[in-house]
Amino acid sequence: MAYPTAMWDVIGLWTGWVLMLMIYSYPLYKENPVYRTAEYMFIGMMLAINVVTNFSNVVRICITPMMGGDFLMIVPLILGIMIYTMLIPEYRWVSRYPVALLVGAGFGLGIRGTIAPNIQDAIISTITAPSDGGMMAWINFLYIAVGLICSMMYFLLTFEHTGPLKAPTRIGRLFIMIALGAYFGNTVLFRFTMLTGRAQFFLQVLKLIPM
Amino acid sequence: MSFTAKLANIDRRVFYWILFIALMVPFLSPIGFPLSVAENTRDLYDGITGDNVEPGDVWIINFGYGVSAWSECHPGVTVCTKALFREDAKIIFMGPHYDVHLTYNKLQTTAAADFAGKVYGEDYVFLGYITGGEAAITQLASDMRSVYPNDYFGTDLDDIPMMADVNGWRDIDGVLSSDTGDWGSYFLRQWQGPHGTRLAQIGIAMLGSTGIPLWLAGNYFGMSVGSRGGAELEILINELGEATTSMDSISVSHLLIVIAVILANIGVLTERRES
Numbered sequence: 379m380a381y382p383t384a385m386w387d388v389i390g391l392w393t394g395w396v397l398m399l400m401i402y403s404y405p406l407y408k409e410n411p412v413y414r415t416a417e418y419m420f421i422g423m424m425l426a427i428n429v430v431t432n433f434s435n436v437v438r439i440c441i442t443p444m445m446g447g448d449f450l451m452i453v454p455l456i457l458g459i460m461i462y463t464m465l466i467p468e469y470r471w472v473s474r475y476p477v478a479l480l481v482g483a484g485f486g487l488g489i490r491g492t493i494a495p496n497i498q499d500a501i502i503s504t505i506t507a508p509s510d511g512g513m514m515a516w517i518n519f520l521y522i523a524v525g526l527i528c529s530m531m532y533f534l535l536t537f538e539h540t541g542p543l544k545a546p547t548r549i550g551r552l553f554i555m556i557a558l559g560a561y562f563g564n565t566v567l568f569r570f571t572m573l574t575g576r577a578q579f580f581l582q583v584l585k586l587i588p589m
Numbered sequence: 590m591s592f593t594a595k596l597a598n599i600d601r602r603v604f605y606w607i608l609f610i611a612l613m614v615p616f617l618s619p620i621g622f623p624l625s626v627a628e629n630t631r632d633l634y635d636g637i638t639g640d641n642v643e644p645g646d647v648w649i650i651n652f653g654y655g656v657s658a659w660s661e662c663h664p665g666v667t668v669c670t671k672a673l674f675r676e677d678a679k680i681i682f683m684g685p686h687y688d689v690h691l692t693y694n695k696l697q698t699t700a701a702a703d704f705a706g707k708v709y710g711e712d713y714v715f716l717g718y719i720t721g722g723e724a725a726i727t728q729l730a731s732d733m734r735s736v737y738p739n740d741y742f743g744t745d746l747d748d749i750p751m752m753a754d755v756n757g758w759r760d761i762d763g764v765l766s767s768d769t770g771d772w773g774s775y776f777l778r779q780w781q782g783p784h785g786t787r788l789a790q791i792g793i794a795m796l797g798s799t800g801i802p803l804w805l806a807g808n809y810f811g812m813s814v815g816s817r818g819g820a821e822l823e824i825l826i827n828e829l830g831e832a833t834t835s836m837d838s839i840s841v842s843h844l845l846i847v848i849a850v851i852l853a854n855i856g857v858l859t860e861r862r863e864s
Binding site: 402405406407408424427428431432435438439442443483484487488490491492493494495496499500502503557560561564565566567568570571572573574575577578580581586587 | 602835
């Protein structure tokens with residue numbers, strides 16, 4: 379990708395660069411009017427894009443087919459409008475019906491699809507001994523098996539975690555801490571990759587590295 | 590004041606400045622840390638190349654990431670697009686972010702040479718923004734036209750040649766979902782689980798912990814984790830690009846974090862001993 383030459387592209391690039399620095403003035407310096415300006419601009423633009431995109435989507439999926447004779451599309455349209463009654467305190471109860479429908483549908487769809495991949499396949503994968511991969515595959519298999527059993531025992535709350543339950547529940551707690559640590563670590567590192575992307579952009583705009 | 594107390598009292602902005610500057614240095618002067626290819630990434634690449642893809646197969650690439658996650662997801666998506674095009678597969682692009690058209694435009698530049706030989710509407714199509722979460726993905730499996738009556742440019746799906754016989758999961762040979770969030774899970778629960786559609790994820794680093802077990806269980810035929818996964822894919826296709834360039838910088842950031850964590854722990858332990 380080459381450095382843009384068209385005037386509006388160059389202006390866009392530099393606007394992005396300046397806005398990025400305005401946002402970074404908060405962590406690198408302190409909260410200030412420049413940061414606030416950029417923050418408000420960002421929120422305002424995102425909100426505007428959000429409204430326009432979703433409205434266009436409703437027109438495309440619902441209103442246009444309805445105008446073309448698909449009158450059943452009136453149902454989701456009315457349900458959608460009903461959600462906005464939550465903004466009027468005396469009619470807020472009306473919004474509960476579409477929300478209930480959304481929650482019910484979401485829950486039903488989630489349950490339908492969860493059992494096979496997230497539960498059944500996961501269990502089969504965990505209890506199936508490795509057929510190849512050598513010693514490392516077996517170590518991983520045992521590590522996962524011990525981790526799974528001990529972590530599940532940690533949530534065995536009907537018995538006090540003493541006696542024979544003491545050791546496995548402690549190990550389970552350790553596994554849970556490791557898992558949460560890995561998850562948190564990955565989360566932090568994702569943010570740093572985003573920062574890396576910005577550092578790259580910073581240098582690219584200044585033409586210090588190729589675009 | 591002890592050394593650890595001094596360390597604890599350093600303004601956090603000092604660390605931010607060090608980090609911001611340290612991240613830039615490897616771009617100006619590449620270090621060239623070695624990079625190996627993980628098995629999950631290799632599985633992803635193998636799954637979209639060779640005998641696993643027939644000419645004319647129709648694949649979905651879901652841009653489940655916005656502009657902010659380009660550095661994490663886009664290199665992987667670029668490689669996968671190139672690989673599928675080179676196998677003469679047809680691709681449907683779509684995404685649940687408002688800025689999905691910006692990602693599509695970027696892909697046109699990052700995989701420009703491969704797009705050059707393809708015809709819009711015959712080899713690929715851009716459906717644009719999708720909303721409605723899991724319900725929309727479910728509907729997409731049974732009746733694509735109810736979710737997308739037309740493509741991003743307003744052309745009726747029936748008027749697009751490659752979409753003539755495509756309207757649901759039966760007509761799709763595979764899905765690549767590139768995610769910062771839950772969209773891969775929606776395809777997993779509504780496409781891979783009930784219908785057995787081939788599914789892989791090009792996720793951000795954060796999704797590695799939850800995605801790898803799904804790859805191990807065979808639900809994902811492959812998985813690329815973060816920009817590291819993107820760099821691995823660039824190695825596999827033998828075209829080093831954006832992710833490979835940024836890997837040094839990412840490694841430096843990780844190293845700084847590890848050093849900061851070690852220093853913080855030394856500080857806490859020393860203070861505890863002193864008190």
